[in-house]
Amino acid sequence: MAVPVSQMYRVCKYVITQKIKNVKRxxxxxxxxxxxxxxxxxxxxxxxxxPDHVLDRRLTPEQCWGAxxxxxxxxxxxxxxxxxxxxxxxxxxxxxxDRRKYVYxxxxxxxLERKLIEYEPSPYLTFSVHMDGLQEEHDHAVCxxxxxxxxxxxxxxxxxxxxxxxxxxTLFDDANPTRVRRFFDEMMELGVExxxxxxxxxxxxxxxxASFLKxxxxxxxxxxxxxxxxxxxxxxxxxxFLEFLMGKREYxxxxxxxxxxxxxxxxxxxxxLQDGYVSTFQELMEETDWKNYGTGRNKxxxxxxxxxxxxxxxxxxxFGSWSGFLGTVRATIFPNAI
Amino acid sequence: MGSxxxxxxxxxxxxxxxxxxxxxxxxxxxxxxxIEWAFDYRGDVTVELITGEKVEGYVFDRNVHLPHPCMKxxxxxxxxxxxxxxxxxxxxxxxxxxxxxxxxxDEWVKKSQKSSSR
Numbered sequence: 245m246a247v248p249v250s251q252m253y254r255v256c257k258y259v260i261t262q263k264i265k266n267v268k269r270x271x272x273x274x275x276x277x278x279x280x281x282x283x284x285x286x287x288x289x290x291x292x293x294x295p296d297h298v299l300d301r302r303l304t305p306e307q308c309w310g311a312x313x314x315x316x317x318x319x320x321x322x323x324x325x326x327x328x329x330x331x332x333x334x335x336x337x338x339x340x341x342d343r344r345k346y347v348y349x350x351x352x353x354x355x356l357e358r359k360l361i362e363y364e365p366s367p368y369l370t371f372s373v374h375m376d377g378l379q380e381e382h383d384h385a386v387c388x389x390x391x392x393x394x395x396x397x398x399x400x401x402x403x404x405x406x407x408x409x410x411x412x413x414t415l416f417d418d419a420n421p422t423r424v425r426r427f428f429d430e431m432m433e434l435g436v437e438x439x440x441x442x443x444x445x446x447x448x449x450x451x452x453x454a455s456f457l458k459x460x461x462x463x464x465x466x467x468x469x470x471x472x473x474x475x476x477x478x479x480x481x482x483x484x485f486l487e488f489l490m491g492k493r494e495y496x497x498x499x500x501x502x503x504x505x506x507x508x509x510x511x512x513x514x515x516x517l518q519d520g521y522v523s524t525f526q527e528l529m530e531e532t533d534w535k536n537y538g539t540g541r542n543k544x545x546x547x548x549x550x551x552x553x554x555x556x557x558x559x560x561x562x563f564g565s566w567s568g569f570l571g572t573v574r575a576t577i578f579p580n581a582i
Numbered sequence: 583m584g585s586x587x588x589x590x591x592x593x594x595x596x597x598x599x600x601x602x603x604x605x606x607x608x609x610x611x612x613x614x615x616x617i618e619w620a621f622d623y624r625g626d627v628t629v630e631l632i633t634g635e636k637v638e639g640y641v642f643d644r645n646v647h648l649p650h651p652c653m654k655x656x657x658x659x660x661x662x663x664x665x666x667x668x669x670x671x672x673x674x675x676x677x678x679x680x681x682x683x684x685x686x687x688d689e690w691v692k693k694s695q696k697s698s699s700r
Contacts, residue, residue, distance in 0.1 A: 290682075293681040294624055295658075295679070297640070297657075297659065298642075298656055508642045520644070520645060
């Protein structure tokens with residue numbers, strides 16, 4: 245498994261506790277967006293299109309910690325924008341680590357090597373480096389040449405200093421399965437702890453609208469990628485979620501599983517859709533009309549298979565029944581058995 | 583001076599950018615639609631109030647379901663949030679640049695093809 249045993253234990257304990265308490269809707273990962281300012285303009289990103297004065301706004305460390313305390317999720321993912329642009333990010337991370345949250349700091353790695361000195365290696369801190377494919381594909385996806393090389397160099401530097409490093413990969417319409425499989429080989433050869441993969445979401449605001457995957461194509465692509473997979477590949481994701489991407493399982497979305505907090509507040513209903521904001525986590529959970537969202541219930545959700553909504557569904561299955569648990573064990577030990 | 587775009591059944595939003603458009607809603611439905619478009623717009627808007635005041639900012643939230651529906655704006659250069667009740671609104675002007683429109687993928691591809699052919 246890509247995830248350390250201590251983290252697995254913590255997440256298991258957390259989920260089982262929610263089950264014992266009969267909590268129907270619980271957060272698994274807090275998506276904490278402290279800013280939307282970025283040093284790239286990737287064509288597939290719908291997160292950064294705002295006026296300058298909005299891009300200049302940032303969450304304070306106290307707001308970040310407060311959100312983590314309110315939400316209670318054991319894992320905090322910090323996307324953006326580019327989190328390393330935030331001048332108080334080391335403080336934010338330290339406060340979250342002090343709270344024993346497992347922090348995944350998502351970054352395009354352009355600033356990573358320079359900023360490593362500001363962070364301490366910890367089992368609670370992982371740099372999740374955005375890598376969308378081999379050099380040609382990645383530089384094309386981020387709309388700038390040379391970024392892949394910078395990211396690889398930064399990954400080497402972070403690993404050498406003892407940091408946990410994973411990659412996160414978003415796949416679009418033009419993904420070549422043979423090259424993506426080679427990309428997986430390269431990432432594991434770099435020595436990263438694990439990889440996270442997801443189909444891209446068709447943000448309405450992203451410039452490139454033509455390249456987003458539709459559900460059937462998503463399943464076909466991920467089936468090609470993950471069938472007869474190399475045993476050296478490690479994915480830090482639920483194996484049942486990977487089977488979902490391959491079309492082997494069906495899930496309904498769990499939008500409350502990865503609640504989002506940013507400069508506007510708690511985002512309704514999820515990380516990808518922006519249907520309004522509330523001031524507290526409790527309002528988010530109690531006042532969002534959850535039945536209005538999900539595939540078949542909202543046209544904006546029609547083609548979505550992104551991890552932020554469906555990985556919590558897979559985790560719920562793992563802990564929701566013996567068949568789910570045994571299926572997870574089987575998928576972990578024998579990923580090529582299906 | 584602009585005029586209000588006609589409401590279509592289940593109309594989500596206009597297909598072209600509405601940058602520069604001025605909307606003068608005359609019914610509650612038109613007002614709701616105008617504010618919905620302002621919420622969806624990724625640029626600053628200028629809200630003309632019935633008092634004559636003009637407020638320019640980014641509409642980041644709206645709630646039509648409150649007893650007194652209102653929208654929230656970030657104002658340039660100010661840290662606080664401005665809350666404006668729907669009933670105070672006379673007109674909406676999409677005055678700021680639409681940051682989500684016109685960034686063509688095709689343009690980027692052309693640029694990268696041009697630089698690699700040098």
